[in-house]
Amino acid sequence: MFEFFVVGSYFNIALVLGFSLVTAALLIWVERRVLGFLSERLGPNRVGPWGIGQVVADMVKMLGKEDWIPPFADKFTFVIAPLVIPVVMLLSFAVIPFAPGLGVMDLNIGLLWIMAMAGLASYSAMLGGLASNNKFALLGGLRAAGQMISYEVFMGISILGVVMLGDSFNMREIVEAQSDGWFIIPQFFGFIVFMIAGLAETKRWPFDLAEGEAEIVSGYNTEYSGMKFGLFFVGEYLGMLLLSVLLPVLFFGGWQAPFGLEFSNPLISGIFWMGLKTSFFVFFFILVRAALVRPRYDQLMSYGWLVMLPLSLLNLLITGAVVLYQGG
Secondary structure, X not given: OHHXXXXXXXXXXXXXXXXXXXXXXXXXXXXXXXXXXXXXXXXXXXXXXXXXXXXXXHHHHHHHOOOOOOOOXXXXXXXXXXXXXXXXXXXXXXXXXXXXXXXXOOOOOHHHXXXXXXXXXXXXXXXXXXXXXXXXHHHHHHHHHHHHHHHHHHHHXXXXXXXXXXXXXXXXXXXXXXXHOOOOOOOHHXXXXXXXXXXXXXXOOOOOHHHOHHHXXXXXXXXXXHHHHHHHHHHHHHHHHHHHHHHXXXXXXXXXXXXXOOOOOHHHHHHHHHHHHHHXXXXXHHHHHHHOOOOOHHHHHHHHHHHHHHHHHHHHHHHHHHHHHHOO
16 A cells, blocks of 8 residues: 555645645644533533543534625725635645655655745735734734744744754755754754744744734624634644744654664654654643733733744754864
8 A cells, every 4th residue: 555655746736735724623622621521511422422522512513603705894904814714724734744655746845835835824924814804804904924933933943943954944854954953952942933923923822813702802803703704723733833833844854763772664654653753742732821821912922032033043043053164
């Protein structure tokens, strides 16, 4: 069966697309269960075994809701905005190397592709807030624009050290360059900046200030309901999954096993270790949601420009000096 695993094959495309959508839906249930456990409550436990059918029930409920568009909204933009984020997140998965032979495409500018898709994702919240013609939605859209555009700068600078060490923008070549040692050691500060900036880019807690319910109702989501709201919801979980996949690829050797613990088959070993590393970061981000509180918006922006920017530039400067020194 392993002959089907060829980069770019229809089998791989279907597998990656199915994995992304099914896992994003499953993460909704996982997060609810884990948050329930951490809060000393049950979480969903009625629909299906261990409450796993709750996600399906919620999906049916959303599909059954009236597809309402506010009469005062810009109708075309209002409809298009929720489609942007899940589409660009799925396109980002196209350049992720999940294992040897498992991936949609080996793009020589794969990392730039990821950054381009992250830039496009910011339009989803901005357009949704603007098209709603609602003051709370507009405030949420403005918050999302400032937050995502600012932290995208730090995220881009933080991965330049990885590009220097891997000597490539190709994601698979970056993974293979870590065969002699994972980049987490020389790029520890780059890892910290990238992880925090990634949380801000995906608008995950504690950086979901664009949806601050206590301040601006629900931000850019205020006028959305039904499946349109569901698309924003799925897009957020796809973003969390993408970030959880990117961190192992860029800093933890991707599919490569630690301490030489590979299995006999490279494909099975790669899928296992990649899945284990991704799962670790998924649970870490859920734990972050349970443990931290939201900062104020001005604190978020000040932290980015006064702390994250100098740290990412310092990491870039030191990495460049070391690479030049080693190159003679």
